[in-house]
Amino acid sequence: MTSPSMPIVVNTRVFGGALTGTLRYARELLARWNGHAEVVSPGRCSRGLSGHAWEQVVLPQRLRGRLLFSPSNTGPLAVENQVVTMHDMAVFDSAATFSARFEAWYKILLPALAQRVRGIITVSTFIKERILAHTNVSPTKITVIPNGVSPQFTPAAVSELDFAVATLKLPSREYILAVGSADPRKNLNRLFQAWSRAQNSMSGDIWLLVVGAGNSRVFRDTSLEPFPPRVLLLGHVEDYILPTLYAGALAMAYVSLYEGFGLPILEAMASGTAVLAGNRSSLPEVVGDAGLLIDPSDVGAIEQGMRRIIEDSEFRSDLQRRGIIRAKQFSWDEAARRTWDVLQTAAQAN
Secondary structure (H helix, E strand, O other), X not given: OOOOXXXXXXXXXXXXXXXXXXXXXXXXXXXXXXOOOXXXXXXXXXXXXXXXXXXXXXXXXXXXXXXXXXXXXXXXOOOOOEEEXXXXXXXHHOHHHEOHHHHHHHHHHHHHHHHHOOEEXXXXXXXXXXXXXXXXXXXXXXXXXXXXXXXXXOHHHHHHHHHHHHHHOOOOOEEEEEEOOOOHHHOHHHHHHHHHHHHHHOOOOEEEEEEOOOOOOOEOOOXXXXXXXXXXXXXXXXXXXXXXXXXXXXXXXXXXOOOOOOHHHHHHXXXXXXXXXXXXXXXXXXXXXXXXXXXXXXXXXXXXHHHHHHHXXXXXXXXXXXXXXXXXXOOHHHHHHHHHHHHXXXXXXX
């Protein structure tokens, strides 16, 4: 990156939470801007009401006329000189999955913020269409810049599988990997139902491993019990070991009902792992022809998809090859460059 022509401030209120796709997005961009943007955060009070209060009241006072970049779906309504990244419109499109308080706040915030700011970045064409549907802003205000994939997600990471098995106390070296929280949109209940059927005809060594955790303050129903046989919930997995989990998996099952992008799919493809994914929202944009797309509302389709990938080694190998090629089309370097260009254009228009 070259030296910036206009000063940029980055709103990093979400940095105090778990490593979600939204947080990875912000970190990957900042890493490529080499300190050319000033990072501003609230410290410890990043979550809940105190975090929102800091963002809406304190943050605007620290800008001193500089452009604000808010990379995580939210930002201060008082700041017009701002570009915000909106990763999804789930509070409108999947409202029943959120707590009443969360839904009410974001249904007020997002349309007002979209109208107020200078520019909006989003990560898929699907979400651009949903923003237009729910905010009534001009299409010219929205720029689509897809996410990238980090270089640590590579087939070579499988060399550390013994270490991952020992560290995480995995029950087997053979597994299907699912990455997602207990958010009902992630559709883990249907995945578990499908696995309950499919595992009966598979080798007893094959398990379903689930990485991720729920947030009862945000989502209404995070209950996933009872679990079928050979399911292990790993919860949060440290970033240093996640690439090995991807690369060592027989397949990745990502049957989400609604996604703004679907970063785990991209990470799995880059890792050389065959992908089974839902055919809704943004996921077909990411997968292209490099994965097996199924109806995520159909338990039978999920079951058949898992069985086909596991039982047909030639088909699985073809998906692995296609996925590696597909993943090379997504670059964090390119995302960072294009995002910086949008920010500079907005700053110069001030």
